[in-house]
Amino acid sequence: MGEAPAPAHVDIEELLRGYDVDDLTVATVCSHTSLQIFHGARKEGYKTLGICLGPQPRFYEAFPRAAPDAFLSIERYTDLLRLEQQLRAQNVVVIPTGSIVEYLGADNFLRLRVPTFGNRKVLQWESDRARQREWLDRAGIPMPRLLPDPAQIDRPVFVKLHGAKGGRGAFIAKNSAEYYKVNPQVPHTIQEYVVGTRYYLHFFYSPLSDVGYRCSRGTLQLLGLDRRDESNVDEMYKLGAQEVLRDLGIYPSFVVTGNIPVVLRESLLPKVFAMGEAVVETALDLFGGMIGPFCLETIVTDKLEFRVFEISSRIVAGTNLYTTGSPYADYLADDLSTGRRIAQELRAAASKGKLASVLS
Amino acid sequence: MGEAPAPAHVDIEELLRGYDVDDLTVATVCSHTSLQIFHGARKEGYKTLGICLGPQPRFYEAFPRAAPDAFLSIERYTDLLRLEQQLRAQNVVVIPTGSIVEYLGADNFLRLRVPTFGNRKVLQWESDRARQREWLDRAGIPMPRLLPDPAQIDRPVFVKLHGAKGGRGAFIAKNSAEYYKVNPQVPHTIQEYVVGTRYYLHFFYSPLSDVGYRCSRGTLQLLGLDRRDESNVDEMYKLGAQEVLRDLGIYPSFVVTGNIPVVLRESLLPKVFAMGEAVVETALDLFGGMIGPFCLETIVTDKLEFRVFEISSRIVAGTNLYTTGSPYADYLADDLSTGRRIAQELRAAASKGKLASVLS
């Protein structure tokens, strides 16, 4: 599947030199899961910094417990590269989210000389669909089948455009003819459409904690799960059959607009943890491991089998449902969001003198 | 768009004369959001009164924390007009809900000589579809387009009957022919059918509080959001395509039976508050403002644009999901329902000697 791009030349030990590890500032971009991240960081006693384009967003006024202590207003995200020293002087740790990676660009994010929660190398395996599949394949994770040749589509398929944000441009084709009607001219993936119900599993992997499902070098927790709510596919059925709507120029689209809470049949939990563990162990082998929150995006078929159609190796927006706990996190601790769990991991690492082991 | 009907002749200062403002009784009709309202009022130390038709409903026995302290059994809702003095003698403040307005009738509600939470004048702008549209239009709120001429339906439309409760009689037409098949003979609105995912935004506007998104004369909070669950449209797809079911005499209907929790993509929050603020400011201009809970009922398209198809200017049933907090309210305070927030506003107003500013 080709080689990984050259690793980013960020030496975390060097970046942390001069840091007051008991006085970190937790920073993230003012979007995606920022309320939860600031809220959680504050509960663990951290200062917080909101990175925003232009003037500071006013919506935090309505959520005083989740507003950052300060804002860093920039004109474009690449300004962050100029401000590295200033950020380090404030002992900043950046919490990566889908927004920061998207806005800054993967390359810039990888070379940002500011300590970042988690292992940035994961991005090299996650952002490329072929490499992501290699990772999950090696872990033995069941995935929807690829159908590389459009001429040989023998079942309904889901076609995803590479690098497209939040489902944009994705489409369903029930056969080759339907595929050729769209005939996408950008790189894309054709995979079988798996019929079933979707569960987005919110994991947290800690290299330090003893509390959780024990893996070879750390522990795994399940902090919650959600279902993504996509416009327009999740409500277009109300208007009529897709086959009829098509003639009106209305096609299903898959843009994430929100999230719905859900719990999973308990007898599926052993499989959930087996999958999570396999992904974690393979990450250790391939690129030194994945730290903190990640999400397996799954479909459960009517045979009660999982198919994983994607992995997100950082905090996902579905965790926004669980500001002060979830049906799963409540079995671990009171008042535990994924945002807070991140801050706890920072606190635990700092107190053990192992901050470098959870940052990159 | 015509003139507003003559304002109700209720002088709130006069009504409050003789009130012991530290000993209010919070009253509402035993339906809709009454559990939440009583529960919240009690948490803030208020006595509560449940207004019911006939014998007191037994279901409160199962919810002791949310049962009113006393019941007022009446034979018909208009009996309330006879009982005004008795209610005022108990320092009653009525919390309006969809039930009380529907059962009492808008005119009777407007002239009820008992202090009522919020500004009753809003009803004159909300209950008439044309005036509601004028209000939202002036506020710059994006709405589904109107298609006044049935002969010129050039896209799927949603047809709503005026004054119909909870979606009754509403129907979808994909073209003029489908419209004429139903051909409603009562006043109705034809608007484009916007395809997307629905979010019902639970706002709370306070003219008194400093905590919240700052508007010109008060602050705005977002206490939660939900999706309405409508029978039969939300599950009829399981039976087959609408186009086939039609031949069996089964048509989609839109009667609200419940609510489902949901969170919104965080990057949409700036738009949420901008819309909320615009509605609040325009309400101040048009009729002296809207106080307390209100709801924008929205659709988010796959372009991540909002369309607001309705405003409810009082507590909505979707808040029943959040008895002891929501993913949004938890960023404001512990254990905060919209029912409790109403009681807090009463408490704050009373303590500042400004009760008249939140009642009408």
Next chain:
Amino acid sequence: MGEAPAPAHVDIEELLRGYDVDDLTVATVCSHTSLQIFHGARKEGYKTLGICLGPQPRFYEAFPRAAPDAFLSIERYTDLLRLEQQLRAQNVVVIPTGSIVEYLGADNFLRLRVPTFGNRKVLQWESDRARQREWLDRAGIPMPRLLPDPAQIDRPVFVKLHGAKGGRGAFIAKNSAEYYKVNPQVPHTIQEYVVGTRYYLHFFYSPLSDVGYRCSRGTLQLLGLDRRDESNVDEMYKLGAQEVLRDLGIYPSFVVTGNIPVVLRESLLPKVFAMGEAVVETALDLFGGMIGPFCLETIVTDKLEFRVFEISSRIVAGTNLYTTGSPYADYLADDLSTGRRIAQELRAAASKGKLASVLS
């Protein structure tokens, strides 16, 4: 409708002889709702025992507050029959779930000489579709109509195979022809397909408590409600119309994979409790009563009428949504799951010397 099978010859007073009623161990099979049951039992101060096939499941490591104190590893569920004395020596009370009844078999479960929460006799009325219908009919519960003759199917029907687990094999037919295409050769029920929205009502009936909706000999509570999430019917609409998918060999299936939270229109609560009460009272008449959690599985039509398509007379998996409370349970007590409510009932019964009245 025929006679009930001979009652199980378990004398609960005899089984409890020698029990230290202040030192019970709460046991259940490691599946279904076990996390919630162990979590709740522990909150009420009980020891807990997880019954599992083979080695102890590892997933409890991730949920330390919900892990049992000890495991009992067995090779097959019928081993429990051999271990009765050992279980009684530990003062074990078994909490029945769908899993334990399914794995052990109804007959074995009925004769298991270990105290079991609730009245086991209910199983004889619940597990047979005809007897279940007799019970609900006598209670005056509105149900979907039966259409015994496939040749006379005059409306859409839902066909359920007897004894099938979790919806397996069930199918929809819009007319006789569609029925005969499947033509099931195993015992099955044909009932009208009721179009509407589904609500699964989580009741708890206590013969001991004063807190709740008062029935003739005890009280009824509503601890929550959910909607079942079924694969593939709940998401197959995204792929296209059923009528088209059928030609691709894709049919709706009804296998439960999870649960979604929901609240019900408040004005329906009187009907909810009236139905719950009727089922409880009829159970008292028919077989001495039903104790503890049960669930009415309902559809609400667009006329706001309930249809009950099934009763489950024990804890249902939808309660897993409400680990630390629900929008309804929060009106009763803090931090109340159905699992915890069971443990509270045990505690209350033990303290009153009436353990035998909630066990069988």
